[in-house]
Every structure is written in C-alpha cells, then in structure tokens.
Amino acid sequence: MADLVSNTGAIVAGALALLSVKWYFSEPDLSAIPTVGYSNPILSYITAVQYIFNAPKLIQEGYDKYKDGIFKVATLDHWEVIANGRQAVEEMRQAPDDVLSFHEAVRRTLHVDYTMGPAIAQNPYHIAIVRQQLTRNLAALFPSVREELAQAFSDNIPIDGDAWVSVGPTLKTMMQIVCRTSNRVFVGLPLCRDPDFLKINIExxxxxxxxxxxxxxxxxxxxxxxxxxxxxxxxxxNRSIKHLQPIIEDRRRQMKEHGDDWKGKPNDILMWLMEEANADEQDVRSLTLRVLTVNFAAIHTSSMSFTHALYHLAANPDCIQSLREEVDAVIASEGWTKTAMQKMRKVDSFLKESQRVDGLGALVMGRIALKDFTFSNGLKVPKGAFLSCAARALHSDEEIYDHPDVFDPFRFSNVRVQGHGEETKHQLVATATDFVAFGHGRHACPGRFFAANELKAMLAHVVSEYDVKLEDNKYPQNFSVGSALVPGTVNVQFRTRRRSSA
Structure with missing residues (x-):
C-alpha cells in the first residue's frame, strides 16, 4: 500500500510538473482578462480541479459577474476564455476561420492527429457529406429510420402485457437504440444490428x-x-475493419460488375464515402475511420439529448396527452414520414425546450484564436487563446427567456402558433444568438437535421406506443464532467400505452 501511495504521488507530481512546463511555455498572455477562481499559475490548479466537477457553476458565476463581457477560468491543461451574451455569439459567428478557428479547436482538444489520424483533420470531407447528402436524403431514408427505431425499442424494452417494465440505465439503453437507428443510415442492414459493431462505436x-x-x-x-x-x-x-471490410469489398465488386448505379445500390453514408473519397482515402482503413468519426459525432450527443427529453416526459405526465393528440392526428394524415415530423410542432418544441434547459454542456462554439481578436466592445482575446461561449447560462438568462428555470414543454410551439413571420426561427434545428445548443453559424452542427428528425421520430414513437414514468417518481440530478452535462442515472418505467381511461 505504501508503494502504491508513493507511486501515485510520483505520477501526480510528474503530471503537475509537465502541466506547469506546458503552461509556462505555451499559454498566451491573458492577464488583462478577469478570472473566475484563482488566477495564480499554481493556485489555479485548485480551480481546474473544481472545474472538472462543477464547471457550470463557475461559468454561471462568470456570466453573472461579466454580463456581455469575457472572463477566463482554469482547466487542467489551458485557460478557457468565455464570452457572454448574444452580441458575442454573433461576433464569433462572423469571425473568419483564419482568425477564430473551429477546426483548430477540435484538433487541439481531441488531438485528432494522434487519435483519429491527421487525414480526419486535414480533409474532413465527411462533414460535407453529412451536411448535404444526408440532409437531402432524409425523406427517402425515413422509412428505414422508422423501421429500425421501432424494432430497436421493441428489442431493448421487453414489454410484458400491461405490466410496467423498468429500463435502466436509461442512457445506456438509449445509446443502443440511437446507435442502431443511426447506423441503419450509416452502414445499413445487417451490420447496424451487430452487437460488437454497436459496442465499438459507442465506446x-x-x-x-x-x-x-x-x-x-x-x-x-x-x-x-x-x-x-x-x-x-x-x-x-482494427475491430471495426473486420466488420466493414467484407461490405466494402462486396460493394466494390458490385460497382465493377454493374457500374455506378447497380440495382439495389445502398443509399447510406458508407456508400457516399466510397464515392466521394480521394484516391488516398479509398483504402478500407480510411473508410472505416470515417464511419467511426461520423458515429463519434452522432451517437452520444443524440443519446444524451433524448435521455434528457425522456426524463422530462416521464416527469411531466400532464403534457403527454397533448403530444399524443398531435402525433395521432399527424400520423393519421401523413403516415410515418419526414413530412409528418415537420408538422409535429409540439414534439419539436418539447425537444427544443429540453435542449434549452439541459443541453449537452455549459459551453459551445469552441475556437482557437489564430490572430488577436477584438470584440466590438473593445475586449481583446490574444492569439493562441481558447475561446468559447457560455451556452447554459445564456439559455437560463431571464432577460432572454421568461421564467427560464421552468421547463415549459410548448414554449416554442406556442410562439410559432402566434405567427409574426418567425415560425422557422423557433424550430429545433434553427440556431440563433439566443439558442446555441447546436452552435451557430457556418460551423453549427452539420448533422442537426438528421439528429432532429431522429429525435422527433423517437419521441413520437414513445408517446404513441408507451406510457412512461420515473421509477419512484425521482427526477435524476444531472452531473457535469468539465463543461459537458451528462444525464443523471435513474430507471424509466415503460408499459404498453393504454388507449382508454379504463
């Protein structure tokens, strides 16, 4: 035990020494920017540890103290400069990529060169495929999405007659459903149902x-x-290659034998990647890595978003009937189609309000300043700084939202009903300076149209097919890991929907 303590102490001391060296030689001069927590280079590690477990509180403190300004807070490996307010969001949106770089922020945060490989950072052609081809094909792909999510719910939630079935951990179950449904569109059947392939992508x-x-x-x-x-x-x-290699090779054989448009040609992400990849990206490993990268962006974000929404649904039984009436009426008119999803305004609002109240994290729009950047109010961010916007605090600002601490499921659909020519502004997929769950501007989440379509289909399916409630009527406390917000752990109970009051 003494050796273990000694070794652990040595590792911690070594890590702190490395961090201190890194900080001393690489951090830009941020002394002019006010600090939340400790600003001393050594004492700031106390704040950095606090940030791991309580970042939303620190960020909210900075938002309240420096309204419409900027502040900095220490993390374990860098100072994070945080901008507050709608004007800051707009000015960061307008900043050119050679001044405030989104791609460099992702590259340095995840160290893509060492984790996923330099090609992902240098040639992110998969982003254009998601933004354009996936979005254009949503209507054609919807029947597959609907079929897969319905089967995934059935497989993961074994309903037994009228009895309540407890499902948990809820997030883990939703990940299975989202991963299956998404990969029906990414790689198709039967691989989207392979347990090992799903496990790889989730992990x-x-x-x-x-x-x-x-x-x-x-x-x-x-x-x-x-x-x-x-x-x-x-x-x-390597594990993923074993699953994808035979599929890729078979598709290439079909292309060689029957041309580019053979009968039964898959309409999915993998096929689009194969068609769009440069010559040096056509090997199986490169294509596999692109599939993993698309999953990286899709699975956990949508799973956590839906888990938050499911908790709100189970905790607010009074709104379920209203959602059901909308879903039943729209499905009777349009069937299970993309058009139907577009007409479900209350479903859309419910999900958007869940994003506003919970969201995926306290910060959005991460950037690296490649040049000195000055906001219109004169506040300056030096070259080399990490810069982001306070999202959760913005969404909780009472000057922007009435009663921001209240979950109002139809907050946005009520505004859309009123008209005023702003119906599209309040859709889930719409980004704005006062709603940044998907970011804002040209680097807003490129897959948000697919994600919103999938989430709406899932919520519509749940209210159409099930009754839900929280186990022991206990709403879970979310927890943070750095700036990320993770749904708390609680079981949600499901049973077959009762069609009458009997």
Whole structure:
C-alpha cells in the first residue's frame, strides 16, 4: 500500500510538473482578462480541479459577474476564455476561420492527429457529406429510420402485457437504440444490428475523448510520444475493419460488375464515402475511420439529448396527452414520414425546450484564436487563446427567456402558433444568438437535421406506443464532467400505452 501511495504521488507530481512546463511555455498572455477562481499559475490548479466537477457553476458565476463581457477560468491543461451574451455569439459567428478557428479547436482538444489520424483533420470531407447528402436524403431514408427505431425499442424494452417494465440505465439503453437507428443510415442492414459493431462505436467516442484529455497534459514536444503510448483507439479501428471490410469489398465488386448505379445500390453514408473519397482515402482503413468519426459525432450527443427529453416526459405526465393528440392526428394524415415530423410542432418544441434547459454542456462554439481578436466592445482575446461561449447560462438568462428555470414543454410551439413571420426561427434545428445548443453559424452542427428528425421520430414513437414514468417518481440530478452535462442515472418505467381511461 505504501508503494502504491508513493507511486501515485510520483505520477501526480510528474503530471503537475509537465502541466506547469506546458503552461509556462505555451499559454498566451491573458492577464488583462478577469478570472473566475484563482488566477495564480499554481493556485489555479485548485480551480481546474473544481472545474472538472462543477464547471457550470463557475461559468454561471462568470456570466453573472461579466454580463456581455469575457472572463477566463482554469482547466487542467489551458485557460478557457468565455464570452457572454448574444452580441458575442454573433461576433464569433462572423469571425473568419483564419482568425477564430473551429477546426483548430477540435484538433487541439481531441488531438485528432494522434487519435483519429491527421487525414480526419486535414480533409474532413465527411462533414460535407453529412451536411448535404444526408440532409437531402432524409425523406427517402425515413422509412428505414422508422423501421429500425421501432424494432430497436421493441428489442431493448421487453414489454410484458400491461405490466410496467423498468429500463435502466436509461442512457445506456438509449445509446443502443440511437446507435442502431443511426447506423441503419450509416452502414445499413445487417451490420447496424451487430452487437460488437454497436459496442465499438459507442465506446470509440469515450476512448477518443479520454485519449485527447491525456495527451493534452503533455507539452507539445512530448505529444507524439504520448499519442502512441496512451491511446488504444487503433484497436477499435482494427475491430471495426473486420466488420466493414467484407461490405466494402462486396460493394466494390458490385460497382465493377454493374457500374455506378447497380440495382439495389445502398443509399447510406458508407456508400457516399466510397464515392466521394480521394484516391488516398479509398483504402478500407480510411473508410472505416470515417464511419467511426461520423458515429463519434452522432451517437452520444443524440443519446444524451433524448435521455434528457425522456426524463422530462416521464416527469411531466400532464403534457403527454397533448403530444399524443398531435402525433395521432399527424400520423393519421401523413403516415410515418419526414413530412409528418415537420408538422409535429409540439414534439419539436418539447425537444427544443429540453435542449434549452439541459443541453449537452455549459459551453459551445469552441475556437482557437489564430490572430488577436477584438470584440466590438473593445475586449481583446490574444492569439493562441481558447475561446468559447457560455451556452447554459445564456439559455437560463431571464432577460432572454421568461421564467427560464421552468421547463415549459410548448414554449416554442406556442410562439410559432402566434405567427409574426418567425415560425422557422423557433424550430429545433434553427440556431440563433439566443439558442446555441447546436452552435451557430457556418460551423453549427452539420448533422442537426438528421439528429432532429431522429429525435422527433423517437419521441413520437414513445408517446404513441408507451406510457412512461420515473421509477419512484425521482427526477435524476444531472452531473457535469468539465463543461459537458451528462444525464443523471435513474430507471424509466415503460408499459404498453393504454388507449382508454379504463
């Protein structure tokens, strides 16, 4: 035990020494920017540890103290400069990429070069595929989405007559459903139902984030070594190759024998990747990594968003009937189609309000300042700084939202009913300076149209097919890991929907 304590102490001391060296030599001069927590280079590690477990509170403190201004807060590996208010969101949206870089922020936060590979950072062609081809094909793909999510719910929630069935951990179950449904569109049947393939994609995101955090602890000169030694991401790529290689090879054989448009040609992400990839991206490993990267962006975000929404649904039984009436009426008219999803305004509002109240984190729009950047109010962010916007605090601002602490499920649909020419502004997929759950501007989440379509179909399915309630009527307390917000753990109970009051 003494040896363990001694070794642990040595590791911690070594890590702190590395961080101190890294900080001293690489951090820009942020002394002019006010600080939440400690500003002393040594004492700031106290704040950095607090940030791990209580970042939303620290960010809210900065938002309240420096309204429409900026402040900084220490994390374990850098100072985070945080901008507050709608004007800051708009000015960051307008900033050119060679001044405030989204891609550089992702690259340095996740250390993509060492986790996913430099090609992902240097040639992110999959983003255009998601933004354009996936969005254009939503109507054609919806029957597959609907079929898969219905089967995934049935497989993961074994209803037994009229009895209540307890489902938990809820987030884990929703990940299974979201991963299956998404991969029906990403790689198709039967692979989207393969348990090992689903496990790989669910775990891949966690491994990349963990590896990025570990690599960030080291000075730049040591990061290549840390990247080789501290990540097992390559093992996930190799496991995924075993699943995808035969599919890719079969599709290439079909293309060779029957041309580019053979009968039964899949209409999915994998096929679009194969068609759009450059010559040096056509090998199986590169295509596999792109599929994993698309899953990285889709699975955990949608799963956590739906888990939050499901908790709100189970905790607010009074609004279920209103949602059901809308879903039943629209489905009777339009069937289970993308058009039907567009007409479900209350479903859309419910999900958007859940995003406003909970969301995925306290910060959005992460950028690296490649040049000095000055806001219109004169506040300056120096080159090299990490910059982001306070999202959760913005969404809780009583000057922007009436009664922001109240979950109002039809807050946004009520505004849409009133008209005033702003119906589209209040849709779930719409970004604005006062709603930044998906970011804002040209770097807003490119997959949000697919994600919103999927989430709306899932919520419509739940209210159409099930009764739900929280086990022991206990609403879970969310918890934070850094700026990320994770749904608390509680079981949700399901039973077959009762069609009458009997």
């Amino acid at each position: 891949f995101t966690i491994q990349v984030v963990k590896a990025g955090a570990m690599i960030n602890m080291f000075p730049d000169v040591l990061k290549p070594i840390a990247g080789r030694l501290l990540t097992n991401v390559p093992s996930y790529i």
